[in-house]
Amino acid sequence: MTRPISLEYNGEVAVIQSDNPPVNALSHAVRSGLQDAFLQVISEGKARAIVLICEGRSFFAGADIREFGGPMLEPVLPDLINQIESCPIPVVSAIHGTALGGGLEVAMGTHYRVTADSGQLGLPEVNLGLLPGAGGTQRLPRLVPMDEAAGMITGGRPIRAQKAIEIGLVDKVVPLADLRAEALAFAQALIRDGKSPRPTSANDCDQMNANRFAVLSDKVRKSARGSVAPLKCLEALEAAMLLPFDEGLAKERALFLDLVQSDQRAALTHAFFAERQVGKLPEIKGVSPRDIATVGVVGGGTMGAGITVCSLLSGLDVTLIERDAESVDRATSTVSKLLMGAVKRGKLSQQACDAILSGSFRASTDYTDLAQADLVIEAVFESMEVKKEIFGTLDQVCRQGAILASNTSYLDLNAIAQMTGRPANVIGLHFFSPAHVMRLLEVVVGNATAPDVTATGFALAKRLGKIAVRAGVCDGFIGNRILSQYQKANNATVLAGASPFDVDAALTGFGLAMGPFAVGDLAGLDIGWANRKRPAPTRDPGEVYPEFADRLCEMGRFGRKTGRGFYIYDDAAPNGRPDPEVEEIIAEERAEKGIAPRAIDASEIVERYMAAMVNEAARIVEEGIALRPLDVDVTLLNGYGFPRWRGGPMQYADTVGISKILSDINRFTEDDPRFWQAAPLLERLAQEDRSFASLNTQGE
Numbered sequence: 266m267t268r269p270i271s272l273e274y275n276g277e278v279a280v281i282q283s284d285n286p287p288v289n290a291l292s293h294a295v296r297s298g299l300q301d302a303f304l305q306v307i308s309e310g311k312a313r314a315i316v317l318i319c320e321g322r323s324f325f326a327g328a329d330i331r332e333f334g335g336p337m338l339e340p341v342l343p344d345l346i347n348q349i350e351s352c353p354i355p356v357v358s359a360i361h362g363t364a365l366g367g368g369l370e371v372a373m374g375t376h377y378r379v380t381a382d383s384g385q386l387g388l389p390e391v392n393l394g395l396l397p398g399a400g401g402t403q404r405l406p407r408l409v410p411m412d413e414a415a416g417m418i419t420g421g422r423p424i425r426a427q428k429a430i431e432i433g434l435v436d437k438v439v440p441l442a443d444l445r446a447e448a449l450a451f452a453q454a455l456i457r458d459g460k461s462p463r464p465t466s467a468n469d470c471d472q473m474n475a476n477r478f479a480v481l482s483d484k485v486r487k488s489a490r491g492s493v494a495p496l497k498c499l500e501a502l503e504a505a506m507l508l509p510f511d512e513g514l515a516k517e518r519a520l521f522l523d524l525v526q527s528d529q530r531a532a533l534t535h536a537f538f539a540e541r542q543v544g545k546l547p548e549i550k551g552v553s554p555r556d557i558a559t560v561g562v563v564g565g566g567t568m569g570a571g572i573t574v575c576s577l578l579s580g581l582d583v584t585l586i587e588r589d590a591e592s593v594d595r596a597t598s599t600v601s602k603l604l605m606g607a608v609k610r611g612k613l614s615q616q617a618c619d620a621i622l623s624g625s626f627r628a629s630t631d632y633t634d635l636a637q638a639d640l641v642i643e644a645v646f647e648s649m650e651v652k653k654e655i656f657g658t659l660d661q662v663c664r665q666g667a668i669l670a671s672n673t674s675y676l677d678l679n680a681i682a683q684m685t686g687r688p689a690n691v692i693g694l695h696f697f698s699p700a701h702v703m704r705l706l707e708v709v710v711g712n713a714t715a716p717d718v719t720a721t722g723f724a725l726a727k728r729l730g731k732i733a734v735r736a737g738v739c740d741g742f743i744g745n746r747i748l749s750q751y752q753k754a755n756n757a758t759v760l761a762g763a764s765p766f767d768v769d770a771a772l773t774g775f776g777l778a779m780g781p782f783a784v785g786d787l788a789g790l791d792i793g794w795a796n797r798k799r800p801a802p803t804r805d806p807g808e809v810y811p812e813f814a815d816r817l818c819e820m821g822r823f824g825r826k827t828g829r830g831f832y833i834y835d836d837a838a839p840n841g842r843p844d845p846e847v848e849e850i851i852a853e854e855r856a857e858k859g860i861a862p863r864a865i866d867a868s869e870i871v872e873r874y875m876a877a878m879v880n881e882a883a884r885i886v887e888e889g890i891a892l893r894p895l896d897v898d899v900t901l902l903n904g905y906g907f908p909r910w911r912g913g914p915m916q917y918a919d920t921v922g923i924s925k926i927l928s929d930i931n932r933f934t935e936d937d938p939r940f941w942q943a944a945p946l947l948e949r950l951a952q953e954d955r956s957f958a959s960l961n962t963q964g965e
């Protein structure tokens with residue numbers, strides 16, 4: 266028998282156990298071990314029931330994702346599950362941790378399910394660009410109502426044990442500590458009561474009427490935004506309703522195998538592993554982070570309030586410092602409102618909210634209140650003078666060993682660190698807005714930042730439920746530096762002839778949730794305006810500088826908050842409608858600059874946007890600002906709304922080919938040779954016929 270699987274007898278119950286750390290993925294060794302174990306139990310004939318259980322932190326968390334794209338080794342999972350289901354004696358799954366994907370499919374192939382109360386069950390394949398490919402789409406709606414099955418399969422979110430028993434997915438929920446004993450008792454009761462195997466495939470599939478299915482399909486199509494897998498899930502569910510089990514299973518398998526070969530599956534799998542790889546840095550390997558229990562936040566505006574709230578929600582103590590009593594009141598009220606929002610959404614109990622507001626949260630104007638903080642995060646105005654002054658003060662009042670962090674979006678962290686006598690304890694923690702919602706945290710490492718301070722930044726991100734990416738110091742770090750470049754490319758596309766609305770339409774067609782001009786309106790056009798003013802004195806006079814966005818700001822049109830930006834926001838169009846006046850302003854600028862507008866189609870808009878993004882990202886990797894291409898991908902996926910099913914800009918470049926991106930850049934050079942200069946790394950990779958992915962193991 267293969268190693269990860271063991272078999273023992275407990276009276277008339279055979280216990281088949283998997284031990285394949287960390288999450289009992291159903292690798293080839295596990296599948297063949299399971300097959301052997303079931304055959305052995307049947308051939309030995311000593312058992313009258315079987316319990317299937319896993320060691321370690323989880324029941325099977327799914328197929329082994331690393332095997333996708335390679336040869337499928339026998340036994341393949343659907344066949345193994347069919348064999349388990351046809352076992353002549355009852356089989357009971359004992360579930361703990363996460364029964365996900367192939368793991369839940371195995372459990373549904375067994376005849377009975379007992380789960381720990383902390384267990385979670387789900388079919389998250391859609392998140393990897395797949396559908397459940399081992400009977401999940403056919404068995405789930407034979408156990409639970411079709412709308413629940415469709416929600417789980419197209420949404421990919423796991424459900425808790427309590428919900429699982431309510432909808433009929435499991436038979437019993439028990440305390441985690443008693444799982445093995447309870448599963449054994451369950452199996453013994455089956456023997457005692459003379460129960461036979463209960464194959465899920467023999468159940469009727471729950472039906473959904475055609476109208477409701479059409480409404481559901483419409484909803485799924487809209488939210489998929491170009492992602493194919495959710496629509497394929499629906500095809501498989503339709504097959505479950507219309508076809509006999511075996512035919513439905515064959516249909517599901519065919520759809521699954523197509524998806525396994527797709528670029529979207531490769532991109533989403535890349536995103537999954539990149540998000541786990543991104544925190545693995547040679548400089549913090551084996552380095553212990555410092556303990557963080559009390560946090561100071563300086564500045565309680567948009568970002569400071571959000572940072573305060575996510576810290577409080579993670580159990581940290583927060584002292585917020587504002588500049589005067591009025592600002593303290595305003596910040597306190599924002600923090601309370603955000604916490605109340607968490608109560609309304611069921612994320613926090615009213616009691617816990619009250620305890621936070623009366624216990625772990627304080628606001629003041631007195632910096633000496635930060636004397637005992639373990640970490641202070643500065644989030645005041647984006648002004649070097651103000652930040653330098655604050656870091657000087659913090660250095661005076663904070664205890665030795667306290668970490669001083671800045672949330673600056675663009676400014677030179679090394680210069681800020683120099684204002685202190687402890688540059689090794691200074692770091693950038695660049696949160697994204699809204700800080701209590703967005704998952705990305707850029708951990709900006711300065712020249713002098715100590716490794717354990719960097720390690721603390723990563724540990725803090727984990728505690729806050731965020732994904733941390735290491736960034737070096739430069740204007741805009743990873744994300745905002747790339748953003749500045751693709752914004753320039755989009756503005757140039759507009760000057761050349763497209764409207765901002767054409768650009769937004771092309772890029773939402775590409776998969777972005779919102780077009781960049783609509784995003785500008787949402788964030789406030791004044792933010793970009795201020796960022797453009799900063800480098801204005803050093804701007805190359807040869808640069809073609811699009812002025813239309815500045816024109817709108819000069820007119821007081823800052824976007825949504827003023828009711829007008831690129832779009833008009835009013836009762837008729839709360840989400841905005843294109844403003845023809847914007848096109849007039851742009852036309853005037855073209856005339857002043859002697860530009861004859863030309864038609865630019867959606868594919869060229871996308872090519873320009875992606876070429877600018879990939880080119881700047883290549884420079885960022887080459888300079889070491891991002892450690893690896895995957896760090897860029899994780900940044901753009903989690904902070905900038907890049908479509909996840911495209912895997913990030915570097916994965917996209919690998920998919921279309923680096924030489925294609927390079928030839929686009931060379932084509933655009935004719936329009937603006939100053940802007941369109943290929944990054945040396947891009948040229949080198951194209952010459953060597955290598956991918957960005959080949960650089961992802963760098964530094965390991």
Ligand code: 3HC
Nearest residue numbers: 288290326327328329330331365366367389397398399541
């Ligand atoms: N295959 C291979 N490796 C896996 C894996 C899987 N299914 N699931 C997790 N891992 C690895 C991770 O890469 C990570 O490896 P590392 O330590 O080398 O970085 C390690 O297991 C631990 O994972 P996490 O860091 O994510 O641990 P968490 O405790 O935060 O989360 C989890 C655990 C909830 C199980 C999470 O890992 C997860 O969501 N995994 C993916 C689950 C999934 O998508 N299953 C469906 C697979 S597709 C399928 O089953 C097809 C079938 O229908 C035929």
Ligand code: NAI
Nearest residue numbers: 564565566567568569587588644645646647673674696698
């Ligand atoms: P904001 O203007 O909303 O808030 C700044 C706050 O700092 C104000 O409440 C102000 O009263 C306070 N403040 C100013 N000087 C102070 C002082 N000396 N002591 C104490 N408090 C003081 O600004 P926002 O948007 O929150 O930005 C803060 C920082 O976060 C900036 O560095 C910005 O670049 C960065 N950032 C902003 C993002 C955004 O989307 N708004 C995203 C990521 C970073």
